[in-house]
Amino acid sequence: MSTTTALPATPKSPPLEKQTTVGNYFVSNYPPFSFWKPELVGELSAALERPPQPGNPLGIYLHIPFCRKRCHFCYFKVYTDKDSAAIRNYIEATLKEFAIYAAKPAIRGRKPNFIYFGGGTPSYLSVDQLRHLTDGMKALLPWDEAEEVAFEAEPGTLTDHKLKAIRDLGVTRLSLGVENFDDHILEINGRAHHSKEIARAYGYARQLDFPQINIDLIAGMVEETEANWRECVRKTIEMAPDSVTIYEMEIPYNTTIYKQMKAEGKLVAPVADWETKRSWVNYAFRELEKASYTISSAYTAIKNPQRTKFIYRDRLWAGADLLSLGVASFGHIGGTHYQNHHEFDPYVSRVQQGELPVYRALTPTADERLIREFILQLKLGHVSRAYFQQKFGPDPAERFAAPLRTLTDWGFLTIESDTIRLNRDGLLQVDRLLHEFFLPQHHNARYA
Numbered sequence: 001m002s003t004t005t006a007l008p009a010t011p012k013s014p015p016l017e018k019q020t021t022v023g024n025y026f027v028s029n030y031p032p033f034s035f036w037k038p039e040l041v042g043e044l045s046a047a048l049e050r051p052p053q054p055g056n057p058l059g060i061y062l063h064i065p066f067c068r069k070r071c072h073f074c075y076f077k078v079y080t081d082k083d084s085a086a087i088r089n090y091i092e093a094t095l096k097e098f099a100i101y102a103a104k105p106a107i108r109g110r111k112p113n114f115i116y117f118g119g120g121t122p123s124y125l126s127v128d129q130l131r132h133l134t135d136g137m138k139a140l141l142p143w144d145e146a147e148e149v150a151f152e153a154e155p156g157t158l159t160d161h162k163l164k165a166i167r168d169l170g171v172t173r174l175s176l177g178v179e180n181f182d183d184h185i186l187e188i189n190g191r192a193h194h195s196k197e198i199a200r201a202y203g204y205a206r207q208l209d210f211p212q213i214n215i216d217l218i219a220g221m222v223e224e225t226e227a228n229w230r231e232c233v234r235k236t237i238e239m240a241p242d243s244v245t246i247y248e249m250e251i252p253y254n255t256t257i258y259k260q261m262k263a264e265g266k267l268v269a270p271v272a273d274w275e276t277k278r279s280w281v282n283y284a285f286r287e288l289e290k291a292s293y294t295i296s297s298a299y300t301a302i303k304n305p306q307r308t309k310f311i312y313r314d315r316l317w318a319g320a321d322l323l324s325l326g327v328a329s330f331g332h333i334g335g336t337h338y339q340n341h342h343e344f345d346p347y348v349s350r351v352q353q354g355e356l357p358v359y360r361a362l363t364p365t366a367d368e369r370l371i372r373e374f375i376l377q378l379k380l381g382h383v384s385r386a387y388f389q390q391k392f393g394p395d396p397a398e399r400f401a402a403p404l405r406t407l408t409d410w411g412f413l414t415i416e417s418d419t420i421r422l423n424r425d426g427l428l429q430v431d432r433l434l435h436e437f438f439l440p441q442h443h444n445a446r447y448a
């Protein structure tokens, strides 16, 4: 009797995924958020009492949860009804939260390498609010060694005066949330801005000489057509931004679109299917390449890679510490993941009481840290085996032999001496392929 067991054969192609149904597609971290637990918050407290790992960069993320309107596809924690007193309280809370961290051994005296203002809409804040916030942050941890200060902006909130103030704060990358250039599509998707505001904000930002202006697009908004998408790509290239980021429309559970689908008993979202969205991103990448852009990740094209970097992305995907401030934000310090309270009032009141507003945490094992970095870096389209061997020990070609074989059999991946490389087809659907590298207990986990 034979004692060998035949390995199950790899399916010839990945599981069929056609229509856009509800759920998170984008993989932004590992292990999945549903494994982070309130009872593990003590692990963050312990990590904060330890000195930092020598040489590991520190970044700061600050979440500004205010928007003029809630976009129908939005799944972020945002508020459209807060008055100036509530906003003032929030800013004071984030500064107080920052001050608690800045006194801890893991953070004290460190110079942030990168700073990211995300949201929400950071540009929703007034000039005075922005100055107060950033002066307070710089007083706690000076920015003089920061390689990048990134700032997300909604075009309709940008007056000339505010843009000038944002430039003066030291912002190096202004990321314009354009999403689409067509007023009807912007309107029907619940965006607050109009196409005219895009041209105006972009023109003035150019005059102010920001080191990097990024245009953000979404492929597959409600009612988008192929012709519309091609026109968006044409207009983007005509504007010649330093970089372009493109995301494929997904419909997570907490979006207005899903709520409407549920009310109407629909399982399929009223947006293009995945194959179509992928073909639109592929078209955009090809057009951008013709215009001399370089594709630097599954979502990013860069005009001049020598000059323009994505420090936040690259450091985070290489395991940097991220001190995250603000309601619902996600951070990673000294090897522990954490997330803040996801509701406004508990967040503010915890900080006002002098406590860290952390809601849940998880310390990944060494193997989970390896998986996290590997899958995040695979989004760049190529991964160095030597980097992982040096940092973690195992050769990823051996540690991930089974999923790498699967992706190779599906025609998405090659291993070329030191480099594990995804081809364009693989890169365009990388998020769904990353699940192949997950530990069995994390398969089918919800990213919420």
Ligand code: SF4
Pocket: 066, 067, 068, 069, 070, 071, 073, 074, 075, 076, 078, 119, 120, 121, 154, 177
């Ligand atoms: S602007 Fe961004 S954060 Fe605000 S509602 Fe729209 S998608 Fe959400």
